[in-house]
Amino acid sequence: MEDIVNEVISPEDIMKFEAKYKKEEALGEVDNITAFEYAWCLVRSKYKNDWKKGVEILERLYHHGDKHAKRDYIFYISVAHYKLKNYEEALKFCHAILHVEPQNHQAKDLEKLIKKTEKKEAVTGMAVVGGASLVVGVGVAAIGAIVAAVAATRK
Structure with a gap:
């Protein structure tokens, strides 16, 4: 699954599909397949x-596109939300497929990957917060020691 979410397409391919999409858009009607290919890129x-x-684009296709391709639309919406770190949204769309x-x-x-990533980022976030708290605590202690030292020298 990580291969799918980490796959990167070349800018040239995106431009090729974008040109086809824009051409059809200018003519007043974009074919569902063209729209899906562009969104997928x-x-x-x-x-x-x-x-x-x-x-x-995928959400538009979901509402107005091919009924038989809805699962594909939802799957790639979920992948995009995963990449955007909108994990709740990504899970919502995964669950819609699994329903x-x-x-x-x-x-x-994809559901397993999302949950694994959420858990990993939560642990990393806690470590960062814990580290920051430690730095603040040491800083406060150091300031306290300096103040105490200065006070002792004035006596």
């Missing part, structure tokens, strides 16, 4: 703004 980009734009397809291995694997 955006989700695999290395840029956060592309991930967000990919989510917008309909309880044995869907991709959704199960």
